[in-house]
Amino acid sequence: MRSFSLLIIGGIFGAMIGFLVAAGYGITLDGHDHATDHHNPGAHDSAEKTEHKHDKMIDLSAMANPPSVKLMAVEDSVSGWNLHVQTEHFTFSADQAGGEHAPGFGHAHLYVDGVKLSRLYGEWAHLGGLAPGEHVIRVTLNANSHEALTVGGNMIAADITVMQK
8 A cells, every 4th residue: 555655646746847847848738629620610719710820821931041940859868758959040939929920930839640739939848658659759830920830831840750668
């Protein structure tokens, strides 16, 4: 019984530490269900339609130096993966999130196996809780106003595949 009690207490404190570390790296959980149909007019109320612009994109082809992104994943020595989001001609701007589009500024969206997990407001993030097996991690660059950034119709994104043991 004592072992079980220690397991429960350890799990609670471990989860709390995990949330604190994630918050320290700027990881947020949106709470927005991306499984819903954004193209179905009846899928969301009108307030949400105006706030989220997932099917709109901003083409930055006219910029002399449009942003680019690279993604690296290093297996963490304790658990999960440490992600390094390397950008050029792009500045993370958490203080401007939800504001007007400003070329070269914004945030990133983090996806695992096609499911959006969070927004990123900095170049480092920790990703844990993956089931064993192969996973595709994707990071997209997004405007302050949340539209996806593109060049020539292609999203500015980076993908890597990791094998969780």
